Amino acid sequence: MGVNDTIFALSSGGLPSGVAVIRISGPGCADALVAMVGKIPPPRHASLCSIRNRNGDVLDQGLVLFFPNPASFTGEDSAELHLHGGRATVRATLDALAAFPGLRPAEAGEFSRRAFHNGKLDLVKIEGLADIVAAQTEMQRRLALEHAAGGVSRLYDDWTRRLTHARAMIEAELDFADEDDVPGAIAQTIREDLRAICAELRRHLQGARAGEIIRDGLTVVITGPPNVGKSSLINYLAGRDIAIVTDIPGTTRDVIAVDLDLDGFAVRVLDTAGIRETAEVVEQEGIRRARSALASADLILRLVDRSEDFAAVSAADCADRGAPIIYIAPKSDLDDGSGASLGELMPISTRTGDGMDALLDRIRQHLPRLTDAAAFAIPSRERHNAALRTALHAIEDALAFDSESLELQAESLRLAANAVGRITGRVDVENLLDVIFSEFCIGK
Numbered sequence: 001m002g003v004n005d006t007i008f009a010l011s012s013g014g015l016p017s018g019v020a021v022i023r024i025s026g027p028g029c030a031d032a033l034v035a036m037v038g039k040i041p042p043p044r045h046a047s048l049c050s051i052r053n054r055n056g057d058v059l060d061q062g063l064v065l066f067f068p069n070p071a072s073f074t075g076e077d078s079a080e081l082h083l084h085g086g087r088a089t090v091r092a093t094l095d096a097l098a099a100f101p102g103l104r105p106a107e108a109g110e111f112s113r114r115a116f117h118n119g120k121l122d123l124v125k126i127e128g129l130a131d132i133v134a135a136q137t138e139m140q141r142r143l144a145l146e147h148a149a150g151g152v153s154r155l156y157d158d159w160t161r162r163l164t165h166a167r168a169m170i171e172a173e174l175d176f177a178d179e180d181d182v183p184g185a186i187a188q189t190i191r192e193d194l195r196a197i198c199a200e201l202r203r204h205l206q207g208a209r210a211g212e213i214i215r216d217g218l219t220v221v222i223t224g225p226p227n228v229g230k231s232s233l234i235n236y237l238a239g240r241d242i243a244i245v246t247d248i249p250g251t252t253r254d255v256i257a258v259d260l261d262l263d264g265f266a267v268r269v270l271d272t273a274g275i276r277e278t279a280e281v282v283e284q285e286g287i288r289r290a291r292s293a294l295a296s297a298d299l300i301l302r303l304v305d306r307s308e309d310f311a312a313v314s315a316a317d318c319a320d321r322g323a324p325i326i327y328i329a330p331k332s333d334l335d336d337g338s339g340a341s342l343g344e345l346m347p348i349s350t351r352t353g354d355g356m357d358a359l360l361d362r363i364r365q366h367l368p369r370l371t372d373a374a375a376f377a378i379p380s381r382e383r384h385n386a387a388l389r390t391a392l393h394a395i396e397d398a399l400a401f402d403s404e405s406l407e408l409q410a411e412s413l414r415l416a417a418n419a420v421g422r423i424t425g426r427v428d429v430e431n432l433l434d435v436i437f438s439e440f441c442i443g444k
């Protein structure tokens with residue numbers, strides 16, 4: 001894959017569509033435009049053009065835009081062809097592009113990769129863009145936009161800059177200890193800023209769980225003994241009959257999933273086989289799958305049958321210490337009022353809808369509370385979390401060394417800055433001298 005390649009791809013969605021957008025990027029872009037539309041349209045203005053193949057046959061009429069480098073998404077010469085979104089029209093245009101020497105279809109993500117290599121976007125922004133395209137819920141959209149727009153990168157760049165500065169100060173103390181103009185007591189101000197960065201990192205990492213729930217969704221697993229009403233509950237929540245309901249215990253065997261949108265959050269609800277002792281091999285496999293679904297749960301809805309001893313049920317769950325559990329007393333429409341007190345059991349009925357709003361409210365309590373745009377400046381990926389934890393530990397190490405161990409402190413700070421720099425993909429460690437010489441007048 002040479003940098004001299006010019007790439008093209010259909011950037012809009014499935015065909016047929018009202019309009020289809022083909023993107024072109026690379027050094028051969030301008031020549032291809034001249035050949036196909038007879039001219040290079042004025043930069044960044046939509047021009048209505050006849051689009052032709054190399055034989056001069058008109059393929060379509062559409063809007064053509066040219067973005068000369070470096071002011072384009074990729075940083076290269078780029079163009080967009082806005083065509084009618086017919087399959088044959090798009091096919092013919094892609095074939096015409098492929099016929100030019102030096103032009104080839106783009107690989108997945110290749111436009112963004114070029115944008116990164118040309119310094120147009122850092123990795124966090126690129127991941128944010130990918131998340132914008134994948135976003136299904138309002139919260140996923142807002143999290144993705146915060147990353148793509150650079151809110152999080154600014155934070156990481158600021159930490160990298162401060163860590164580099166701290167290390168530069170320490171190295172200056174090491175290298176130029178005899179020089180009069182290098183202040184000997186920089187250690188104190190540096191330690192203060194390092195402590196502040198630690199606190200900011202910890203606060204930022206506290207948002208990691210929320211970021212994970214927004215991106216991956218909250219996994220809610222319905223469990224309980226056979227026939228207690230698990231599948232009826234998932235059908236009620238889904239608003240359609242996705243699981244088979246019968247009065248035969250052991251009906252559900254496979255794990256059945258439905259994705260809900262609750263206040264803009266993705267919530268994945270799983271219905272599972274009723275757990276009991278059984279000699280039936282298919283049901284045994286279902287129960288095994290139910291247990292593995294439970295292990296992946298962020299929240300468990302435990303339907304408790306009236307025949308069960310609730311004290312024993314909750315005591316057994318306490319010993320498990322898995323995900324938080326909401327205890328539910330199903331089929332409340334059958335209650336004649338003579339039953340025992342429900343205590344912490346939530347009564348519901350999938351027949352009458354009784355208790356369903358209250359149940360949804362209880363589930364909502366397990367979703368992150370994000371009040372303003374700033375609240376979305378949280379890590380969105382485990383890749384970020386791991387690097388942030390590495391950085392945090394390295395700064396803590398630097399702070400733990402005594403003031404005699406300047407080399408060790410500097411090395412820990414180098415590790416910390418590199419860890420944060422790797423998140424955005426711009427690890428620059430070569431600006432240390434610039435920092436030193438801009439802050440001190442050495443060699444006067």
Ligand SMILES: Nc1nc2c(ncn2[C@@H]2O[C@H](COP(=O)(O)OP(=O)(O)OP(=O)(O)O)[C@@H](O)[C@H]2O)c(=O)[nH]1
Pocket residue numbers: 225226227228229230231232233244245246247248249250251252253272273274275330331332333334348349350351352
């Ligand atoms: N009266 C009443 N009956 C219900 C309610 N919910 C479920 N049922 C009945 O209870 C029986 C079992 O329901 P399911 O939803 O299949 O129960 P399950 O827990 O999924 O059962 P398995 O998959 O076999 O473990 C069916 O006959 C349902 O019609 C309810 O709220 N009220």
Ligand SMILES: [K+]
Pocket residue numbers: 226227245246247248249250251252
């Ligand atoms: K059943």
Ligand SMILES: [Mg+2]
Pocket residue numbers: 230231232243244251252271272273274
């Ligand atoms: Mg079932």
